[in-house]
Amino acid sequence: MSVVTRFAPSPTGYLHVGGARTALYSWLYAKSQGGEFVLRIEDTDIERSTEDAKQAILDGMEWLGLSWDKGPYYQTERFDRYKSIIQTMLDEGKAYKCFMPAEELDAIREKQKENGEKPRYPGTWRDRTDHPEGQPFVIRFKNPLEGSVVFDDHVRGRIEISNKELDDLIIQRSDGTPTYNFCVVVDDWDMGITHVVRGEDHINNTPRQINILQALGAPVPEYAHVSMILGDDGKKLSKRHGAVSVMQYRDDGYLPQAVKNYLVRLGWSHGDQEIFSEQEMIELFSLDAIGQSASAFNTEKLIWLNQHYIKTLPAEEVASHASWHFEQQGISLENGPALTDVIAIQADRVKTLKELADISCYFYQDFEEFDANAAKKHLRPVAKEALELVQQKLAAISEWNPxxxxxxxxxxxxxxxIGMGKVGMPLRVAATGSGNSPSLDVTLNLLSQDKIVERINKALTFIANRENS
Known part of the structure; x- marks a missing residue:
């Protein structure tokens, strides 16, 4: 059997961390088994679905490198298929029209709650044929009245739900639109999904979906319901924890390799190994190795991983992501050294790509002012002689190298x-605008000889103005 997995988000918000981890697990399992990965956008909630959210999901998947083999499919483009199946189920007596007004059902459920019973639809219209003309109705699935739904979850183990616990699910609303639980079943069937990886909040949907699949004579996929992700504070991850949208991590300067490596360890492990290449993830990943307990998000660990990848990935790979951050700051990379060369000397000094862009601006554009603290400390009249002499010697170099x-x-x-610091620090501030940079030989080497002479002139002017003020 060829493995087919899917990621099926609802476009009612951005791709968040929990969804991204689910997508990653689903993608990894398909890749590890030589199977296919399907992307499906579940946009049946027309009022809450937005085009921005759809695009954000696609952007997030592409940024993480989770390429799909089929799709993206959109449920709103498949309504004719759903309605056809529903009509067949009506014809075969596997579904029925229910004319119970919402107010009546609400009253029944309130009474059930008062009696300590589980609120559920009582099956009033299940076998009735006295359908009133012109009255609104929903269509319900005839759930089996006896027996149980049993399935072996890759994460939870064996799960058994009595059919007495399940009422007759609405599969088509009164406005004629199909419901989420029904669309999912038809999609998984049509798309040949063999393994469903999703959040534990879907466990209650699974027995209902299995019953519909069996009523349709469709194969039942295997399931893996993963636990929730908690924030640093132990509470369910939410907006108050900061970056919950995957693209926010890009904006904050994280590499997708770091985020992917971090996400895979939020619930899955392989011994004590912390760092995994994509190929290692694919080779080692197993649904049965996903843990049952909730995972706690640790921002410090993500930062540590990001630093690791900035330092160890090929500079070309880091540059392909870092260039976006320079663009965001309006910095053109055309008038300066190769970004790979800048990364080579700055990688050890930053935690994020955003920070890399922040501290590397001086390679690509002139700064208007010197850092106030650095200038106050190092661009003093006493530094004038050293700056003038070093400027002469730098200008006289015939071959510009470290x-x-x-x-x-x-x-x-x-x-x-004089001590090296009496020359080096004023020169550093003159050349970079601040008191921090990599060693001067490699830093100045990435700036042109003319640019260094020009910036030292600017520093000497600053000192002169300071003397006269």
């Missing part, structure tokens, strides 16, 4: 008989 740059700085310190 070795010659460092030699010019060393020669300046020796000639003036």
């Amino acid at each position: 070795e010659n740059i460092q030699a010019a700085i060393n020669a300046t310190a020796e000639e003036l008989e």
